[in-house]
Amino acid sequence: MISDIPRVRFAPSPTGYLHVGGLRTALYNYLFAKNIKGKFILRIEDTDRNRYVQGAVENLISTLNWAGIDYDEGPEKGGEYGPYLQSERIDIYSQYADLLIKKKKAYYCFCSSERLTKLREEQQKQNKQSMYDKHCLGLTGEEINRNLSTGLPHVIRLNVEPGKVIKFNDHIREDVEFSSNVVDDQVLIKTDKYPTYHLANVVDDHLMKITHVIRGEEWLSSTPKHVILYEALEWEIPIFAHLPLLLNADRSKLSKRQGDVAVEDYKKKGYLKEALINFVALLGWTAGDDKEYYEIDELISSFSLDRVNKSGAIFDIEKLNWLNEEHLRKKSDIELLKMLRSELQDSKFSGQEYNDEYLINVIEVMRETVSFIKEIFEKGFYFFEEPTTYEEAGVKKRWNNQSAEILKQYKTKIELITSPTREDYENALKDTALQNNTGNGNVIHPLRLAVSGVTGGPGIFDILYIIGKEKTINRIKAIIEKLN
RNA sequence: GGCCCCAUCGUCUAGUGGUUAGGACAUAGCCCUUUCACGGCUGUAACAGGGGUUCAAAUCCCCUUGGGGUCACCA
Numbered sequence: 001m002i003s004d005i006p007r008v009r010f011a012p013s014p015t016g017y018l019h020v021g022g023l024r025t026a027l028y029n030y031l032f033a034k035n036i037k038g039k040f041i042l043r044i045e046d047t048d049r050n051r052y053v054q055g056a057v058e059n060l061i062s063t064l065n066w067a068g069i070d071y072d073e074g075p076e077k078g079g080e081y082g083p084y085l086q087s088e089r090i091d092i093y094s095q096y097a098d099l100l101i102k103k104k105k106a107y108y109c110f111c112s113s114e115r116l117t118k119l120r121e122e123q124q125k126q127n128k129q130s131m132y133d134k135h136c137l138g139l140t141g142e143e144i145n146r147n148l149s150t151g152l153p154h155v156i157r158l159n160v161e162p163g164k165v166i167k168f169n170d171h172i173r174e175d176v177e178f179s180s181n182v183v184d185d186q187v188l189i190k191t192d193k194y195p196t197y198h199l200a201n202v203v204d205d206h207l208m209k210i211t212h213v214i215r216g217e218e219w220l221s222s223t224p225k226h227v228i229l230y231e232a233l234e235w236e237i238p239i240f241a242h243l244p245l246l247l248n249a250d251r252s253k254l255s256k257r258q259g260d261v262a263v264e265d266y267k268k269k270g271y272l273k274e275a276l277i278n279f280v281a282l283l284g285w286t287a288g289d290d291k292e293y294y295e296i297d298e299l300i301s302s303f304s305l306d307r308v309n310k311s312g313a314i315f316d317i318e319k320l321n322w323l324n325e326e327h328l329r330k331k332s333d334i335e336l337l338k339m340l341r342s343e344l345q346d347s348k349f350s351g352q353e354y355n356d357e358y359l360i361n362v363i364e365v366m367r368e369t370v371s372f373i374k375e376i377f378e379k380g381f382y383f384f385e386e387p388t389t390y391e392e393a394g395v396k397k398r399w400n401n402q403s404a405e406i407l408k409q410y411k412t413k414i415e416l417i418t419s420p421t422r423e424d425y426e427n428a429l430k431d432t433a434l435q436n437n438t439g440n441g442n443v444i445h446p447l448r449l450a451v452s453g454v455t456g457g458p459g460i461f462d463i464l465y466i467i468g469k470e471k472t473i474n475r476i477k478a479i480i481e482k483l484n
Numbered sequence: 485g486g487c488c489c490c491a492u493c494g495u496c497u498a499g500u501g502g503u504u505a506g507g508a509c510a511u512a513g514c515c516c517u518u519u520c521a522c523g524g525c526u527g528u529a530a531c532a533g534g535g536g537u538u539c540a541a542a543u544c545c546c547c548u549u550g551g552g553g554u555c556a557c558c559a
Contacts, residue, residue, distance in 0.1 A: 013559045048558055113557080120556090127485040129555050155557055173489070182487050182555080190557040197559050221488055221554040244490080244552095251551060279496095282508095286497060290507045309497080312552065316495045319509045329522090369521045379520090398519090441518040448519065456520025 006038030006211045010071070011201065013045040014056030017262040018063040020315065021216060021246040021254055024280040028243060029214050030069045031281070031303035041208060042074030045201070046087045047194045057085070063263050067273050068296060073208075081208040086200050093195035096203050096233065097156045097188055105232035106188055109136040109157045110147050132157065132185045156189040158198075158228065166224040171212070171241040172308050178224040186225050198222060202229040205238060214241045214305070217312075218253070241305050244284045245312040254315055266320075270343070270372040275324040283313040293326050325371045336363045336373060343374045349384045361466045365458035380457070383466060386475060387453025394455035395483065398445035404480045406436055406443055407450060411476045414469060425464045425472075450479040 010026040012018070018026075033040035042064070044057055061076060073079025083089060100106035109132070120130040137159065139147075147154065164180035188199040195203075205213060220242045230237045246254040254261055260269075266276055278294050286309075287302045294302075328336075337359055344350060366380045377384065390399075413428040414420060420428075429447070433440045448460050451472060457463060464472050 011559090015559085045559060051558065109557095116557085124485085129486045131555080153557095157557095170489095176488075178488070184555075187557045192557080194557085196557070201559090216553095217489070218553060218559095224488095242489085247552080249495090253553075282496065284496090288498070290498075292496090292508055311490050313497090314495060316509070319496065322509055368523095394519095439518070444518065454520085458520085460519075 006033065006036050007041060007209050008033050008038060008212045008214055009041040009043050009205070009208065009210050011043045011045050011204075011215075012060060013048065013051070014053060014060055015051065016053040016056045016059065017264055018060055019254075019261050020263055020266070020276075020280060021261070023063075023067060023069075023263050023276070024246060024283060025214065025216055025243060026064065026069050027067075027277060027281060028285070028303075028305075028308070030071075031299055032212065032214060032305060033072075034300040035303045038211075039072045040070075041079070041081075041210070042071040042077075042084060043204060043208070044075055044085045044087075045197060046085060047090075047197065047200050049087075049192060049194060059264075063267075066267060067263065067277060086195070086204065089200070089204070090194060092207070093200055093203055094189060094193065097195070097199065100158075100188070100229075100232055101156065103232060105159050105228075106156050107137050107159050108139070108144050108148070108154050109185075109187075110139075110152050110154045111135060129182060130184075131182075134159075134185060137185075153191045155187045155191055157185040158188055158225065158232075160185050160225075160228060166227050168223060168227050168237065168240060170220070170223075171239055171305050172244075172310060173220070173242060176220070176223070178221075180224070180228070183224050183228065186222075198225050198229065202226050202233070202235075206230070206233070206235045210238050212239045212241060212305075214243065217242045217245050241308070244309055246283060247312045247314045249314055249316075251312065251314065259315075259317070270374045271320065271324050272327045274327040275320060278327065279320045279323050283315065284309045293323070321371055328371070328373065329367065333360050333363050333367075336367060339373045340376060343377065347374065347377045349377060352384065354384075358466070365462045365466065369458070382452040382454075382457075382463070386471070386478065387451070389453060390449050390479065390483070391454045394445075394449055398449060398455065399483060400442075402436070402438075402442070403446040404484050406432060406438075407446055407476050407480060409435065410443060410447065411473055414472060417469070420465070420469055422461045422465045425461045429461075446479075447476070451475045 008029045010022075010029050012022050012026075030040050032038070042061075044060070046052065046057070057075060064071070071077065073081065074084045097106060101108070111132075115135075116132070119133060123130045136157070160180050160183045162181050166178045166180055166183065168176055170176050186198050187196050189195055204210075223240060223242075227237060248254055248258040250258070260266060263276070267273070274296070277296060277299070281294060281299050281303075282292065285303070285307055288307060331339075337356060340359055340363060344354070362376060362380060362383045366376045370376055370379060410428060410432045413431065414425070417424050417428070429440060429443050433443050436442070444460055445455070448455065448457070448463070451463055451467060467475075
């Protein structure tokens with residue numbers, strides 16, 4: 001047995017941001033580990049020096065932290081099997097590459113990139129899969145030593161034995177088979193001495209005692225290479241689970257060109273981490289019942305690899321929006337207050353001061369009407385500034401030649417009350433309507449236009465009460481001036 | 485193109501041989517509400533096609549079609 005307790009890992013390469021597909025992979029690993037009291041490891045696969053991005057690792061970690069996916073071992077945290085940055089492990093990989101050469105499971109290759117390109121082009125012309133032709137496998141020991149001692153640039157390649165059937169079991173897809181004839185003699189160690197993904201991944205998964213390799217389906221076709229490596233090194237093969245891909249609306253692999261893919265983008269737009277996690281968890285997994293709303297601990301307790309789907313899932317923003325509303329509604333006023341205050345900083349009202357009581361009043365009446373907390377500043381702008389224009393269609397429909405006079409009367413009534421309650425506003429309104437022998441609507445709608453400029457929103461008496469007597473009176477004066 | 489994976493409403497999915505094929509999002513309508521929402525109710529909407537196996541197939545097998553992934557000294 002590799003390890004008594006299940007150990008899984010999320011092994012992203014630091015490209016600058018965390019992809020939502022990556023988030024889902026990380027989440028499934030995390031949920032799986034937490035569900036069976038295993039360990040979740042974060043390992044950074046930074047073996048491509050050409051693609052090194054400054055600050056990418058920190059960014060990755062902080063995004064993971066934001067999402068609430070915390071790891072047991074990894075960079076910044078350490079652990080028994082570190083270091084967890086592959087760039088700090090290159091000696092380890094070269095040691096195993098040497099071992100593979102000794103076992104004749106790998107060999108030096110001195111081919112120039114020109115030769116390789118030419119070879120590939122010819123193969124493509126014939127509509128064949130491009131594969132290395134094992135040219136350097138025929139080199140004698142003498143030739144190899146000579147090349148090595150003259151410092152000729154070289155790589156180390158996996159020696160794939162043709163004519164074999166590579167079988168492995170995938171937890172999600174069950175038995176998968178490849179012919180070794182279609183497995184390329186993959187480069188294991190590059191000219192710059194850094195390992196490729198395939199070597200580093202297998203070595204680390206073994207050394208870090210990973211029991212379950214849970215990763216995206218894009219890795220399925222390179223899994224035979226990994227199986228060959230495990231066998232060559234005489235190591236126990238972990239359980240593979242290849243997750244279905246996240247897709248664009250046109251069913252291609254989720255990509256930047258067709259929308260936001262970075263977790264940060266969703267964070268910026270105001271999505272709750274709870275909603276994103278909930279949504280992404282349901283993209284490819286279901287507990288089998290009709291439950292759609294999940295808190296993180298519910299996901300942990302019901303998650304199982306057995307119920308992960310096989311087919312790709314389109315990232316449907318509509319459902320995410322709905323889940324965001326659902327999670328928003330579960331938040332307490334205090335939590336929303338905290339969020340609203342932070343959004344206030346980024347809003348155009350950032351210079352203004354509001355006390356908690358005021359903001360909580362606004363939250364209470366607005367919370368059911370918004371999908372995002374920042375929408376309170378958009379839909380409920382009139383709690384933060386005077387309306388300067390009045391919705392045209394609303395004016396046309398609700399404002400008539402009596403409206404100014406009716407509002408004047410209403411204003412007079414309010415002026416007489418010292419500090420009006422919601423009921424005072426309501427009673428004054430009913431009285432005004434009665435006096436004019438008209439329906440409440442002929443007061444309500446012009447009044448709503450006066451204080452908010454729009455025709456929709458929370459109950460009118462709530463609005464009046466929250467903005468208060470003075471603003472109510474001023475806004476009534478303003479609309480009469482402007483519309484008459 | 486080779487290889488591999490996949491296939492139920494527009495979308496996410498339930499379904500493991502016998503169901504009026506269920507739910508959710510979206511969408512349409514109605515109700516609630518003198519506003520907008522929320523909420524409630526109702527509706528439209530799916531087993532890719534063709535062969536088998538079976539008394540019986542969305543479910544098992546095969547083929548076709550379609551979609552996707554992958555074929556780097558990137559991960």
